[in-house]
Amino acid sequence: MAYNYLKNLVIPRLIVKHQFKLRSFSTKSLNDTKEKAPSALIPVGLLVKPTMLSEVQKPTLWEKLTKPASTSSPEQRQKELLNEMKRSTIQDFNEVRRFNGKLFYSPPRLFKEKSALWMYNFHGKSLRNQYKELYKDWQGSPFFFALFSNAFGENQCRNWIQHLAPFDYLPVRYANVQSNLIKYWLQKIFIGKVKRSIPEKCWNEYITAYDNKFSFPEIGWNNKLVGNVYLIDDSCKIRWLGTGDPTNVEIENLKTAIKFLVNKNVG
Numbered sequence: 001m002a003y004n005y006l007k008n009l010v011i012p013r014l015i016v017k018h019q020f021k022l023r024s025f026s027t028k029s030l031n032d033t034k035e036k037a038p039s040a041l042i043p044v045g046l047l048v049k050p051t052m053l054s055e056v057q058k059p060t061l062w063e064k065l066t067k068p069a070s071t072s073s074p075e076q077r078q079k080e081l082l083n084e085m086k087r088s089t090i091q092d093f094n095e096v097r098r099f100n101g102k103l104f105y106s107p108p109r110l111f112k113e114k115s116a117l118w119m120y121n122f123h124g125k126s127l128r129n130q131y132k133e134l135y136k137d138w139q140g141s142p143f144f145f146a147l148f149s150n151a152f153g154e155n156q157c158r159n160w161i162q163h164l165a166p167f168d169y170l171p172v173r174y175a176n177v178q179s180n181l182i183k184y185w186l187q188k189i190f191i192g193k194v195k196r197s198i199p200e201k202c203w204n205e206y207i208t209a210y211d212n213k214f215s216f217p218e219i220g221w222n223n224k225l226v227g228n229v230y231l232i233d234d235s236c237k238i239r240w241l242g243t244g245d246p247t248n249v250e251i252e253n254l255k256t257a258i259k260f261l262v263n264k265n266v267g
Contacts, residue, residue, distance in 0.1 A: 039105040044220040045117025045238040052135050053123060092223045101156075102244040103223055109240075110257045116237040119145070119230065120219060122175045124209030125188075127195050132207045134175075135236055142239075142261050143171040145230040147219075149178055153227030156245050160229045163251050167258050174198075174206040179224070184210045231257055 095103070123133040132138070144164060146157035154176070161172055176194075178184040187194070187208050198206060215221065220241055221228045231240035231254075240257045242250055 037102045037104050040107050040220060040241060043111040043115050043117050043238065044218065044241060045119060046218055047117060049118045049236075050121035050135060052121065053133055092225045095223050096225050101226060103226060103228075104220065104243060105247070106242040106250045106253060107240060108253050110231070110260060111239050113233065113237070113239070116233070116239050117218075119232055119236050119238050120216060122147075122177065122207065122209050122211075124175070124207040127191065127198075127203035127206045130204060132204070138171075138173060138232075139236050140234055141171070142231065142233050143173050144258075145232050146172065146174045146227065147221060147230065148174075148176060148227035149224045152225060155227075156243075157227040157229055160242060160246050160251075160254070163246070163254070164258075166255075167262075170258060170262060171205060172202065174202075176206070176208045177224075178208070178210055179212050179214050181210065184208070231261060233261060 119134065121133060121135045123131070126132050144161070146154070146161065148154045148157055154174075157174070164170065164172065176187060178187060191208070194206070195203060215224065219228075219230075219238065220243070226244050229242045230238050233239050239261055240254070242254065246254070
């Protein structure tokens with residue numbers, strides 16, 4: 001029941017900032033506060049290409065010994081973390097209600113290659129228990145990327161993926177990113193259920209990752225209650241993105257974008 005309520009019920013901190021305010025949960029409030037989400041018309045992503053983990057230099061013993069100690073106590077850090085998590089969850093839920101589960105509408109066409117920005121270097125264990133790193137293992141050819149942190153967001157991503165049947169040559173990759181260690185380990189425990197939900201041929205394309213960030217505004221994933229999808233080019237730049245459940249117009253724009261991106265890459 002909670003799932004159905006959430007589905008019928010998002011503001012992109014990506015484009016518009018608003019003052020946080022708790023809202024009434026009445027039906028009247030829902031109808032009165034519905035707004036049309038903006039379109040993602042400018043490139044999103046990181047300005048600098050991430051360094052692959054194998055190239056990151058580990059700190060030396062001297063650097064570890066001379067690193068300044070934290071001035072806050074473990075209890076204080078824990079309290080700050082819990083407060084941040086609480087604010088993030090409440091704000092995310094209010095955003096889902098405000099825009100009916102849609103952070104933004106997809107761009108009508110691909111972002112130009114020269115202005116496109118970089119995707120995060122997500123990494124984790126695949127369903128085949130193999131370690132995967134986005135830039136190390138998936139760079140080199142275009143792919144469709146689904147990003148989510150819960151079943152609701154994953155189902156939204158699947159609503160996009162079901163329209164990709166004519167493009168079976170385009171790899172589909174999944175990242176289930178958790179910012180909570182308990183949820184991360186629960187995902188690992190119930191991994192069998194996840195395996196049953198996707199074809200076996202995709203098991204090595206699905207990773208479960210841990211990252212303690214509560215949002216990724218640089219790539220337009222400001223609300224982890226919903227799922228985001230991306231078209232990633234051969235250099236791991238974000239050329240197109242979507243969120244929530246797709247509209248018919250967005251699906252047609254996605255199909256056109258895939259044809260253009262793949263044909264250019266082949267050519």
